[in-house]
Amino acid sequence: MSENGSYFYHALRVDRNVCTGCTHCLRSCPTEAIRIRKGKAVIYSNKCIDCGECFKVCPSHAIYIKQDDFELLDDYKYRIALVPATFIGQFANDVKTSQIYACLKKIGFTHTYEVEHAVSFLIELYKQYMAEHDEIDTFISPYCPAIVRLIQVRFPSLVHNIIHLNAPLDIASIVIRQRLVEAGIPGEDIGIFYVSPCAAKIAAVKSPAEGKKSIITGVINMDFLYNKVKLMLSNSKSIVEPINHSLTGNDVLWGLTTGESRNFNNSCFAVDGIRNAIEFLEKVEDEEISANGLVEMRACDQSCVGGVLCPTNRFVAKQKLKARAEIIDSKPKKEDSDHKVAFNNKEFAEKIAEMVKIDEIKPRSILKLNDNLQIALRMVENMKRIEGMLPGIDCSACGAPTCNALAEDVIRNESKIENCIFAHKKMEEFYKVMFDIWGEDLKTL
Amino acid sequence: MHYTFDIEKGNFTNAGNASGSVKKTLKQLNVDPSSIKRIVVALYEAEINAVAHAYGGKIDIDIDGDKIVMVVADQGPGIPNIELAMTEGYSTASQKVREMGFGAGMGLPNMKKNTDKLDIQTELGVGTTITMTVFLKN
Numbered sequence A: 001m002s003e004n005g006s007y008f009y010h011a012l013r014v015d016r017n018v019c020t021g022c023t024h025c026l027r028s029c030p031t032e033a034i035r036i037r038k039g040k041a042v043i044y045s046n047k048c049i050d051c052g053e054c055f056k057v058c059p060s061h062a063i064y065i066k067q068d069d070f071e072l073l074d075d076y077k078y079r080i081a082l083v084p085a086t087f088i089g090q091f092a093n094d095v096k097t098s099q100i101y102a103c104l105k106k107i108g109f110t111h112t113y114e115v116e117h118a119v120s121f122l123i124e125l126y127k128q129y130m131a132e133h134d135e136i137d138t139f140i141s142p143y144c145p146a147i148v149r150l151i152q153v154r155f156p157s158l159v160h161n162i163i164h165l166n167a168p169l170d171i172a173s174i175v176i177r178q179r180l181v182e183a184g185i186p187g188e189d190i191g192i193f194y195v196s197p198c199a200a201k202i203a204a205v206k207s208p209a210e211g212k213k214s215i216i217t218g219v220i221n222m223d224f225l226y227n228k229v230k231l232m233l234s235n236s237k238s239i240v241e242p243i244n245h246s247l248t249g250n251d252v253l254w255g256l257t258t259g260e261s262r263n264f265n266n267s268c269f270a271v272d273g274i275r276n277a278i279e280f281l282e283k284v285e286d287e288e289i290s291a292n293g294l295v296e297m298r299a300c301d302q303s304c305v306g307g308v309l310c311p312t313n314r315f316v317a318k319q320k321l322k323a324r325a326e327i328i329d330s331k332p333k334k335e336d337s338d339h340k341v342a343f344n345n346k347e348f349a350e351k352i353a354e355m356v357k358i359d360e361i362k363p364r365s366i367l368k369l370n371d372n373l374q375i376a377l378r379m380v381e382n383m384k385r386i387e388g389m390l391p392g393i394d395c396s397a398c399g400a401p402t403c404n405a406l407a408e409d410v411i412r413n414e415s416k417i418e419n420c421i422f423a424h425k426k427m428e429e430f431y432k433v434m435f436d437i438w439g440e441d442l443k444t445l
Numbered sequence B: 001m002h003y004t005f006d007i008e009k010g011n012f013t014n015a016g017n018a019s020g021s022v023k024k025t026l027k028q029l030n031v032d033p034s035s036i037k038r039i040v041v042a043l044y045e046a047e048i049n050a051v052a053h054a055y056g057g058k059i060d061i062d063i064d065g066d067k068i069v070m071v072v073a074d075q076g077p078g079i080p081n082i083e084l085a086m087t088e089g090y091s092t093a094s095q096k097v098r099e100m101g102f103g104a105g106m107g108l109p110n111m112k113k114n115t116d117k118l119d120i121q122t123e124l125g126v127g128t129t130i131t132m133t134v135f136l137k138n
């Protein structure tokens, strides 16, 4: 558990000085994790999956994403920027990757490493995992941490369908750290900083689903770094950093929708957008849909280019990445980078394959009302009764996203039925009748 | 706890609404996931049959402390030979129904497999009432 007693660390925060209590976020939240209390939005820690939908809709920009202090870099001798291709996609295509990396170096990193270096190795690991688990037919990718958490809290019966291997990001950082350590660099000198497109990845780095400690040192928000690089580019376009990177077109496309599924058989699915994911998972749960293979699933529309911290329009960024991938594939294949070559060493590859296994992803149902069936049944009955007193128009004036959610809050003792202005009015009329019959003395009873 | 749902004649897209809301309640009751799955699959098959082979009908669901009882009653042609209908792969589904991906003749066998008790009352030209019971654990 994290410092505030909840299971998850959350990167999404509400700035109480700015929040106007307008209820936009309440309605956008796919897990109904937000309430208005005392005129301000409050996020229920155990329900929030850090998908960032609230961030996207907040008209006052009161929801922010906490990043690590940039000064943290100073504590390490080797400062590695772990960059997803999504970052490169934020820039115009006439900006060379080598120019972007040169800027990162000037900003303070000693090395730049691409998350997608591990992709081809990972595909093999996924295939092997699926072959070893023939009792499962629908495998859900662990790629997007918002999806992993969504499954934990809303679809607990599907946790065992998630491929129990670390996400590409963790794999990349395991590999780079392992290589530096093997090269004789002391572990405490290495700081790995991930450039994140979203809150979900930050939260996952801070408290990985399986409860282990992440080996990523810190997280830098993508928009923050984008601004720094962009400024530097406009001043010194000429600087370049020679790179021997050798991402393939396929690697570059990995973070876009179908980036994963295109590497597997035809019965695989690619689902993007949190609402689409929920709809799909309901059907997987009911066995109406089953994949004979991988279900790639990302919380954001268009996948990571749609992440809340990406400054460039997602359709533009997608098109740019596709263009970059095409250019790479049209050129004669470069020599594999030493990162990729490292996997050719059987001993090294086996070691990494062992390190990326996850023991257990725990179900954490937010739906269950009580462990005891009898008590839970009584609560559901009461909830139905309370719902009957509510108008069913989901106005959110009570501070809950829907009438249904208020009814649930009431039976969980987290709200009062009087918070509904309509129910309140009904109760007042009821009291008035009672007072007329029994006198005002009733009030003191 | 009691729920009722109407089943509309010929409306395949809405079939599944009943199983969807029952599923939410069962999750709130913390019923174990494998029982939830069995219940939802059985109910869905019964709903689809009332849409595909009859002219709609009504679902009544009762949940108490140890079991869920689901009664799916339709107005329809009835089932002439229950034993035959229960055979895996037996189906009289029309071409139209088959084009929608139904008609493998697995519905009734699936209901049997996924419930603890299955009772079928049917009268030709009047309708069919399927009663399914699943005992709950959490």
Ligand SMILES: Nc1ncnc2c1ncn2[C@@H]1O[C@H](COP(=O)(O)OP(=O)(O)OP(=O)(O)O)[C@@H](O)[C@H]1O
Residues within 6 Å of the ligand: B045, B049, B050, B052, B053, B054, B074, B076, B077, B078, B079, B085, B086, B090, B091, B092, B093, B101, B102, B103, B104, B105, B106, B107, B108, B109, B128
């Ligand atoms: N409610 C019903 N009214 C009338 N006939 C029915 C009813 N339910 C089932 N039947 C008959 O029993 C047969 C077998 O039903 P079953 O559900 O096992 O298969 P199916 O519906 O044909 O195909 P599937 O369920 O695999 O899509 C049906 O084809 C139909 O002739």
Ligand code: SF4
Residues within 6 Å of the ligand: A051, A143, A144, A145, A146, A147, A197, A198, A199, A200, A201, A298, A299, A300, A303, A304, A305, A306, A307, A308
């Ligand atoms: S799709 Fe990508 S950007 Fe969006 S939440 Fe998931 S990991 Fe983050």
Ligand SMILES: [Mg+2]
Residues within 6 Å of the ligand: B045, B048, B049, B103, B106, B107, B108
């Ligand atoms: Mg059927």
